Amino acid sequence: MKKIEHIGIAVKNLDESCNLYERLLGVECYKKEFVASESVNTAFFRTGENKIELLSATDENSPIAKFLDRKGEGIHHIAFDVADIRVEMKRLRDEGFVLLNDEPKLGADHKLVCFVHPKGTNGVLVELCQEIK
Ligand SMILES: CC[C@@H](C(=O)O)C(=O)SCCNC(=O)CCNC(=O)[C@H](O)C(C)(C)COP(=O)(O)OP(=O)(O)OC[C@H]1O[C@@H](n2cnc3c(N)ncnc32)[C@H](O)[C@@H]1OP(=O)(O)O
Numbered sequence: 001m002k003k004i005e006h007i008g009i010a011v012k013n014l015d016e017s018c019n020l021y022e023r024l025l026g027v028e029c030y031k032k033e034f035v036a037s038e039s040v041n042t043a044f045f046r047t048g049e050n051k052i053e054l055l056s057a058t059d060e061n062s063p064i065a066k067f068l069d070r071k072g073e074g075i076h077h078i079a080f081d082v083a084d085i086r087v088e089m090k091r092l093r094d095e096g097f098v099l100l101n102d103e104p105k106l107g108a109d110h111k112l113v114c115f116v117h118p119k120g121t122n123g124v125l126v127e128l129c130q131e132i133k
């Protein structure tokens, strides 16, 4: 894994949190994107070399809706940049980690993504991201 690609934060109201994070970070949101496969709306911020992804649920079956019900707003996942997501998925499977998808899927911001179950990673949901060039 190359570096942290983004930190995902679950929020109830994307517009309100977007405004809050613009004031907090002193930068404007550079992109908002709906991701149908996850039933989420996202908003992205760059702070130096780092990236923050705000996520809100678009329906009650969204993983974000379940997370907000159980834990409330807060850090939802850490995403790592990988050069070849299929190679990294195989490496993690061979190491005994439980992947939440068999194949990479289309994420936000031009990425292929895959998730690792938080039960096997000390309670942290890990996302792998490969940039689509
Ligand atoms: C926008 C696209 C993409 C990007 O490009 O960046 C994204 O970031 S999408 C982000 C949203 N998508 C996902 O989270 C997909 C992967 N997640 C899942 O498949 C599920 O959420 C899950 C992790 C398998 C949990 O689903 P489920 O088992 O149905 O939920 P429960 O509510 O029953 O929780 C079971 C268990 O897991 C704990 N949990 C749930 N979510 C998290 C989390 N984000 N971090 C840490 N732990 C989490 C939950 O607390 C339960 O634990 P116990 O209470 O101990 O049983």
Ligand SMILES: [Co+2]
Residues within 6 Å of the ligand: 006, 008, 053, 077, 079, 127
């Ligand atoms: Co993410």
